[in-house]
Amino acid sequence: MIPFLELSKHLATKGHRTSYVSAPRNLERLSPNIPQKLVPFIELVPLPLPRVEKLPQNVEATSDVPFDDAELLKKAYDGLSEPMARFLEAASPIDWIIYDFPSYWLPPIADRLGVRKVFLSLMNGWSSAAFGPSSSMVKNGTGTWSNPQSLTNMFRSGSSVHDCDVFAIRSCRELENEYLQLLEKLHRKPVIPVGLFPISEEEGKRENDDTWQSIKGWLNSHTNDSVVYVALGSEFSPSQNEIIELALGLELSRLPFFWALQKQAYKPLELPDGFEERTRDQGLVWTNWAPQSQILAHDSVGAFLTHCGWSSIIEGLQFGRPLVMLPFVLDQGLNARVMEEKNVGIEIPRNNDDGSFTKNSVAQSLKMVFGDILGKIYRAEAKKLSRMVSDKSLQQHYTKNFEKYLYNNRSIPET
Template sequence: MADGMHVVMLPWLAFGHMIPFLQLSIALAKAGIRISFLTTQKNIQRLPKIPQHLTALINLVELPLPKVDGLPEGAEATVDILHGSDEYLKKAYDLCYPAFKKFITEESPDWIVHDIFPCWVGNVASEFNIPRVFFSIYSATVNAFFGPDADGLKKMWPSPESLASPPEWFEFESSVAFPTHETAGLYCGFFSPDASGFSGLDRLVLALQGCSAMAIRSCNEFQGEYLGLLKKLRKRPVIPVGLLPPTPPEKRETTDPKWANTLKWLNEQPDRSVVFVCFGSECKLSRNQVFEIALGLQLSNLPFLWALRTPIWATNDMDTLPPGFESQIGSRGVVYMGWAPQLEILSHPSIGGSLFHSGWASIIETVHYGHALIVLPLANVHSLDARMLVDKGLAIKVEVNDDGSFHRDAVARSLRLAMVEEEGERFRLKSIEMKAIFSDQTLHENYMNEFINFLKSSKT
């Protein structure tokens, strides 16, 4: 047991944030630490189930989300809203401040572990003299790119164009920077206040100010150069908690006939022959993007399994794909509409590669199983991690045009290079090599133990 320690977890309202926070909660609970995980009622219902033996230690606490103009009825996570309208979700989230303060008043936890977006957490923590840790779900590469403790960042990034080059504080060879077509939107989002009254920079500054340490989902064996730089830049303890690798999915009875048919198809494919295609819950593909990916898969002549949610622009599932696509593909590929069990798919022996958006959590899960990586970053900070993977010889990036659009031929070329062509063998071998690091449970447990020791020794 960890001396009855009580830690409050406060993630942002996005599943790409809540899931790593839940994984961290589970790791801490295994050490006997009591966890209060704060999010909204609807999100609590949608989170993965907590392991039965840890339910007494992890308390999912409802944080009421106030209504604000501009936020759709029932929207409680970024997955519920259109791309670009998360400013209203942030505005509603900021209004959770009184409920959070009331909870802290009543519970007096030992630590608060929080995300980048709750910029009000520092006020509560300092008022009640509770130490806090800023836990970044982003990679060390992304964190290091954005540089020092942020107060002078606007001078360091004088224009949108400046984001298109690696920053001057990188002490090593790196191509990590944003593509030109993304810089204007990113610059505005990072430096200009939105409907919530805060910019991305404001939230980063407030997340870092006064925190006892920064915890990060990373490890020296993969991102040592970026972690080392980050420790110099942040001027406070930067503690890697390991990669929080996925636990193998449990064997379960298949009751859904649609999934049963998909699993039957997967079982019939040769080992390491199938491309898994998935762009996550936050990546909202346009009609043109869906069509180009579909036609690229068709041109590649490779077996594939595509987990695809019905986009908001489609009237139904049939309207989502190019006309005649499924009849032309036949039994060579499966488009699985709706939520799919990603870990169950990635762990299947027939999967050999993955075409995805280069989100950090998906990188970890894909390399954990030693699959070939084909990356097509479309939003957020995914371009930075995609370039880091290319620098490390670990991924093939789909070629895009100057405006960010891409063509089916580029998709097909990248898929074939990664999966079957002799020239792509080095990428396949590199992923298998990295699998030894990403799937080393003992290595990542040691990182977690160091973080737990920090919490114990630094408790005030």
């Protein structure tokens, strides 16, 4: 949701009016992030989700449900096709509609109303290209238009790409120009990078926040580049055994750590017996929301142990933190391989047969990143990429080019 809002904010700064459509609670979460001066240009349009069997009430985002239940949420969003069509008809004229892959049903509605279509991929180019051309994605996705309950992410993505006019992507050419060129060849459509949307200085400031003051006090007690920041995202929860091995690995490394471990009601996980007591002078387990960008920006943080979601990688590299990578699902494994090739960190080894990892592999990986030999390379390469990711003028160049393309290729009413 955040990248779509960031793009909306950029378009609003140029005087364009946007309508951000989502479920009501999602919009409540986003509204505080809209600067007051942009409020007149960004209309938040709430469309309540229809009830779906087995989907808990008030669930509207993938972070609200277990990973395996995300399909139920997509099914609920499929029920928005008619309300969305009514909104678009009432809001006409509209020049462009920018959408994500779950809304595979949106292009035919836009075509009927003469609205041009942008598919915005929140994955990077190497991950997007791995799926092949959109025709193969649709064919191999096993879903059918007549049976929505059987739809897969592959089918939704393939249909969304196949039916769009423009393929926009959260990326930049300095990072992966060859993959962006490959996407154009695969899909035979304009592929426009919109930039990486790094965290802005305004978003990162929470000086008067009690939560940040407490965390900052702990971080301030450690020397520069000494702390491991651990965060595994909000959309996938590791297994109980994986939590135990990770915890014991952190303990075994003897490195200071700050672990942002949000406990989820639908999947309670327990730390090893006595872990927090044994490591109270070594690390801190934080079980509430944590301001990730501010933590990563703090001088005491020397590495980021991450699940390798694209947003987290961007954030880690923005602040020049080498990565200790523990991917679990979707594009995370491929992200880890590419980042390892770029020498910005190391992937924690797993057993080739069952995919498991051990406390020893965690500890050894951490020690390598903090070490004097390979660690020096990882730190240098992470700092090098940081200069590109955090280059405000460079990233704004991409959003400006995208805005210019939309303006020059907008639908012109017939006279």
